Amino acid sequence: MPFTTTVITGATSGIGKETAMALAKKDHAVYMLVRDMERGEELRQEIIAVTKNKNVYVLKCDLADMASVRDAAGVLKASLMAVNILINNAGGIFAERHESKDGYEMTFAVNHLSHFLLVNNLLPLLQKGQARIINVSSEAHRMAKPNFNDLQWLKRPYSAWKAYGTAKLFNIYFTRSLAIKYGPKGISAFALHPGLVNTGFGTGLTGIGKTLMWLARPFMISAESGAQTSIYLASAARIDAKSGKYFKNRHVASPSAQATDELGRNRLWDLSMEMIKPFTDQ
Structure with a gap:
């Protein structure tokens, strides 16, 4: 692959950090979208020191704030001719129901809707770059209980794991929709499970969720190992057919039967498009 421009969210820790470092070593120009600019700048300096690749950049982007996502996309469009790789890596699980700045349930906003907006606002650059879009999902998608009449968890008791699993199912829906809608325009899309990774994920959980994470700790893999599938999808040749x-x-692995639900996938797309309208350039 010639000079490659890569954009990644959630790069300041865990598998995002390992992915950004590895791709910088492969001479990608890496644009890291981060919430904490101080941590982002520290990581930028670290990556440059380790890789000797000076084409590493940090942009402010708070995934819990749709205007921030819109503005980050605007900066990229003003700065770049094309994007070749977009890695929607950031995510999170929340012990209690919280709302984003825009009033969306936080799990839904951070894991799905913000990335949906980012992709849609970057479409001109993604099409010019014949881009690969890589969505970090999870095997937790198998726990999903989607309710399209209550995406914000207002009408039923909030469950951290069910909300997270549903958001990870939505990552797979989004991936499939992108492949179908934009494949003819040269864009490919992939979803992945990174493995059960030993990072700060889930540290805010309480009760049974905290206990389950503690029990799973001895079986977890390193962040470096967890990043390998993202790195592979961002750098392997001849995978567009997949x-x-x-x-x-x-x-390639088989997701849950629910992940192949075309009606659910299309409904998610339509609802998401409606939600992001105030923040799109169209």
């Missing part, structure tokens, strides 16, 4: 697929351990 666009729309779900990956584990750098291989």
